Amino acid sequence: MAMQSIWSGTISFSLVAIPVQLVRAVEPGRVSFRLLHTKDYSPLSRRMFCPREEKMVEPEDIIRGYEIGPDKYITVTDEELESVSPERSRTIEIVEFVDLKDIDSIYYDHPYYLVPSKGGEKAYQLLAEVMRRTNKAGLAKFVMGEREYLVAIKNIEGALSLITLHFSEEILPDDDILPGASPIETLETARMKKIIKEMTADFNPAEHANERRKSILTLLKKKAKKQPPVTPPDIEDDEEGPVDLVAALEASMRKVKKNR
């Protein structure tokens, strides 16, 4: 067994069906912290607060509201949401192949690897190789965890990867960010080209370490060396255990003491 698969099913198009498993391609290197109470270092939890009543609200008293205007909401229950959720799919149905370069990277959301399942190895290799030679990506829709995704399937170093794509309505319009069109001078173009040429390198992501993560880890290491970690107190209630259990233990204890 290798990496944990998060979905398994079949890639299909035309008469081709390739059994595959989906596994994660990235693990965020974020250093995560718990929030503690400074008083005694007890871990804190999040609860919902009603500012009007200045009271905590229990989960059963919470409902989703879709805001349609100031102080106007349409409420939706879990059941209603579930009734419109797509059925979990068992296939990644490729509907078309497009040129890889036509998919702007702004559409890329989250990458996964596809791993061939038993019996699918040959077809998998074939598809990966042909995609590599033709520089194509397969576009498909599929459902995972109650959400429908638009995905691109492409070659990555001889294997297949699946990248979830943003739907086009999620992409914000860029009309406003473009400066007004003004003629570009050839001289300036040449100068810019030269600068870029001088700074050109091979893409080598390993050279760009996550400096913040590194320095946080160094800090933690240093601190751990200098001072013992803090621990929250145990809930030291002197509350007795179940009455019958305590009685049985006391009875057994009396016997033990007599025999020792």
Added chain:
Amino acid sequence: MAQIAGRNLSLSNLEKVLYPSTGFTKAHVLEYYRLVSPYILPHLRGRALTLKRYPDGVAEEYFFEKRCPSHRPSWVATTEITRGNGEPMTVCLVNDLDTLMWVENLASLELHVPLARADTPENPDAVVFDLDPGNGAGILDCLRVALILRDLLAGLKLACFPKTSGMKGLHVLAPLNQKKTTFDDTKKFSKSVAQVLERNYPDLVTSKMAKEQRVKKVFINWSQNDSSKTMVCVYSLRAGERPTVSFPMTWKELEHLESNGNPDKIQVEQSEAVNRLKKSGDLFGEMLIMKQRLPYI
């Protein structure tokens, strides 16, 4: 580069001394775990491993690693667990010799695992009594408490098994192997037991965590019965001055050690551990199969 069961694993820094006082090297550590693998693997299997790594030996800095290192070989079994804060985390499962060797190549001298298997994280397969001597108390006091505890539990028709922690204390475990037992159950049970012992032997036992309460007493750490806690696995090395092992004892041995008054002999070091295993097999075998129910819970 070593080939283990057909998989390539490059072992590094084999000559590095990890226990300076005895000259025990990383090669020795790997050899120890290879020899005890038939006995330790059933106890590690399917449990989320916490690595406790000593890259520069027991006298130097160590670190805990709960997340399975992302540079792991593809054949290392892993699973996703949910942490206290709700975030998922990938952890290593030591299910075979190859993985054990890989983990030891990372100088993870101590192997710590939860009382529950990763596929049923809320259901412990044993209840543990972690006997921890406070300042001024010693292993002899732990022995006394362990023997009383055995008899106390026997009165409730529960069998239990002792092992050394490999450090200062003793661990007494009662196998349950019941699907429905929860950590709430084992915590409630072990806490009641600790309180009854404390009430009856106030000079010997405390059930309270606070350091000042523990002076000259044995602290029964019932709070170890928790899904977020890990315990050192039976047959794991400990990173003390010498390569001691968390090793199972027979009750007879404990009685003998208590009456002979030389309780320090209780520590089992790596070579003796291997010899004892060859002679007597896995004294903790019952932990894997014996089904018992906690009464009155």
